[in-house]
Amino acid sequence: MGIEIKDLTKVYGTQHAVDHVSFTVGTGEIVGFLGPNGAGKSTTMKIATCYLPPSSGTVLVNGHDVLEQPKEVRRQVGYLPEHNPLYLDMYVREYLHFVGKLHGLGGSQLQARTNEMIQLCGLTRESHKKIGALSKGYRQRVGLAQAMIHDPAVLILDEPTTGLDPNQIVEIRQLIKEVGQAKTVLFSTHIMQEVSALCDRVLIINQGKLVADSPVAELKNMGRQETRILAEFEADVNPEPILALQGVQRVEPAGVHKYRIIASAGADLRSSIFRLASDHGWPLVGLQQEENTLEKLFQDLTRAAK
Ligand SMILES: Nc1ncnc2c1ncn2[C@@H]1O[C@H](COP(=O)(O)OP(=O)(O)OP(=O)(O)O)[C@@H](O)[C@H]1O
Missing domain, CATH: 3.30.70.1560 (Alpha-L RNA-binding motif)
Structure with missing residues (x-):
């Protein structure tokens, strides 16, 4: 199941931001999504998470169509957007509670999931702080925690390590690797080492068109x-x-x-x-x-x- 994208196109005015793109990300796979600035990565991810409608083509997340079953898709998918919008005035625990509630969690389950995410994302010492007081790396951890609070089967992460210091990059990669053992993960990045360190497979998009879809090892020997x-x-x-x-x-x-x-x-x-x-x-x-x-x-x- 995972993510199945068929002939996806997104047009802004006259620009084909995503141009007849097809790929799948299988259950339990970690796939890196590469492309130059403006290639169409974020647009594809926004469509797969129901934040934007496609112009044409189909996108299924764990078998659910983003246009026909958006509620199901949102239940199955966790999304870390590129700019990681967070409520800076909220406390970490309060924010995760809030997001959990939006996903329909309540009572002891909400408590348990919040605690679990705080622990998994290394937020224990920061959990009482306001999000606005956190460093970029810790805000990114909060972004990951909110993406996973409802235990989605699929994670879509838009440049999860951008702007982090080298130690934080290693830590966030480790975290993605750990959670990726049980989930389908599609993440975008500009860092090639990240792809080698994390991915089973790589997709490369350029000017809206998919130009490579290969296991990392094969890609290295391509041509x-x-x-x-x-x-x-x-x-x-x-x-x-x-x-x-x-x-x-x-x-x-x-x-x-x-x-x-x-x-x-x-x-x-x-x-x-x-x-x-x-x-x-x-x-x-x-x-x-x-x-x-x-x-x-x-x-x-x-x-x-x-
Ligand atoms: N709302 C919009 N209206 C018009 N054009 C848009 C809109 N959103 C994105 N675009 C254009 O679509 C193209 C693809 O953008 P997108 O954000 O998907 O690229 P990206 O691969 O994620 O780039 P980056 O690596 O810089 O984040 C770009 O040319 C962008 O300017």
Whole structure:
């Protein structure tokens, strides 16, 4: 079930902010949603959380249509909007109570869920404070707590770590990872490391169109016509025996005592190189298969249309 988006389009005036986009996020998956500024991420998320109607196409959240069953969708989904609107004059506990009540919780269940969220989101020491007195990181935790108070099966988080310091980023990522074990999570980000650290799969949107939908590992090898291995030795070596290894196409110098070994796609020559170095008595100090960086891939996929 999770999230199923089919042929979604959102038009503002003449601009197609989301242009015939289709993807699914399966139950229990954590999927990263990437795209340059203005690509259509927030618009897609707002439609999936019933904050905006689609111009055309269908969006189902756990099988419920956002247009036909918005109440059901709101019950099933927790949403952290990009600008995390909070009532700054409310106390943390009071605010979570308030949101819980809006979701129909009451009595001991409301108490229990509020306590649970305060604990889960690391808000225990701040729970008596006014939201306006909290740092950005703690406000973001309150945003996550309100998104999860009704125990939704699906979480949609719009740039959950934006503006946080490096420690808070790590903590919020850890929290998303923990809750993501039991929930379907779609989150947007501009941070590529976040995608590697958190996601099973990545979606990339550019100018309203989906340009990639892939597992992170596959994405890193996308478009690769060859395998590249970086080998570093203690001294210069004769590249001839390396060139003679099956699959090796070229050997290029890559710095002091370093060589880039280029082989046919899919060949993993690391153990052969290791054995060769040992046979020739070459002290090998580093051996690494080079991957596409997500940053480079992101640029390639989103630059063309600029
Ligand atoms: N209410 C609106 N009226 C008109 N245009 C809008 C409206 N909301 C968004 N847009 C436009 O739709 C496009 C997509 O915006 P959206 O906020 O979905 O992008 P985004 O990928 O979330 O960007 P960012 O990473 O900067 O948050 C942008 O060009 C934006 O200006």
